[in-house]
Amino acid sequence: TDNNNVQHKIAVDTKGEIKGHSQDGYPDDPAERTEAANEHVNQARRFAKYWVYRNCGYDTLEPMRNPDRIAQAAAVLRPLTPETTDAFFGDLYRHLRSIGRDKRSPLELPAGVAATEAVYQQDVYLGVDEETATAYADVLADPAVLELLETSVAGAAPEPDAQTVADAAGIDLETLPNVRDGSLVEAVSGVHIHWDDDHGQYHTQWGDHPALERSPDARIELFAFDPENLDALREQLVRNLVCQVRDCYLTMGIAPPTAVRILGHGRHDASTWYTHYDFYEEYYDPDADIDTWYEEYTPPDAYSSD
Known part of the structure; x- marks a missing residue:
């Protein structure tokens, strides 16, 4: 129903x-x-x-509409060092820093597209062996770990260290792989530039795609902002992905898990729907006053499997 x-x-x-x-x-x-x-x-x-x-x-x-896979990508990016963040997202960082400054961007925008109005996308491919994937996916999908991830992004708690994550998931710390060096990221794409024209038609200038015969696990979608440093960029990447997890549930007509009921831009298409249909609210607006999260339409076992 x-x-x-x-x-x-x-x-x-x-x-x-x-x-x-x-x-x-x-x-x-x-x-x-x-x-x-x-x-x-x-x-x-x-x-x-x-x-x-x-x-x-x-x-x-679809991989990029799977809330579990997007949450895993968010959790993998969360502990990256500035150096690793730069290795994966350096072009995006330098472009965002160039907006509003007299600095050259590594990206070339399509003709007529304003840097402040485009959506900047970048695909993330997680890369772990099957044994690690099975064990680590359980850790990243654990509700306690996801709640730690969300509260740290929202500023309600400090960033959890590896021991805190292990304790929350009830596992031995020694079984967790080293995630700060980006070893769980197989590849990222180049930066895609997404925009709509005067007639409301959407267009995408695609960045380079890695030579992988599979879909990405997540696609970051950011509007222009000025990251103070690489850590600030990483925090925004993670927040965007957590908001995308939220969008996966809302666009099914059910409430997101409590841990991801945060406000902010997630999927660009979802943000468009939120402004277009009266039965959605402005979940993309960090300052919005939200009346409903669809709890009344959510089955009690919507987040668990048999």
Whole structure:
């Protein structure tokens, strides 16, 4: 039942394709629905794919719409040293620092695109062997660890050290890999520049892609801001990813876990939806006063698997 009290029956195959969808509240033809009705239908489809992933173990979610994978990317970036941050995100850092200053940027913007209006994207590919991935994914997905991650990003608590993370997850510190040197990041892309034109059409100038035959685990999406230093950039990268985790749940029509109910820009498309549809609130605005997180539409076991 969606948050417009319409019931849906959705068939999802093991690859995440929708094989059947019936409902009793909207026209069957998408062209005959209102925009809001189409978004409610889309919410139901996103939730169905997530439910099959969470409860049946099939990889039915697009990687960059999987809240677990995005949370893992956030947790991997959180402890990076300034030197490692520079190695992965140096071009992005120097471009952001050049905006508003008389400094040359390493990026070339498309003609007519203002540096202050573009969205800067960069793909992150996590790289761990299967044994480490299995063990470390459990650590990063642990609710206690995620809460430490979120509160440190929000400034409500100091950045957790490795021992604190290990204690929160109930594991031996010796089993955690060294994460500060970026060993859990296999590659990053170049910087993509994303913008919309005067007619509201979106465009992307793609940066270099690494020679990997798979999708990235996360895509950072930042508006222009002035990072004081590389640590400030890293904090913003992590905050953006945590907000994207929040967006994954909200755009399914359910509440995010408490640990990621923070405000700020996450996914650019989600921020656009928040401004367009009345049933969303301004979650992208750090100063917004939020009335609802969709708790009433959230199954009690939405964040756990059988």
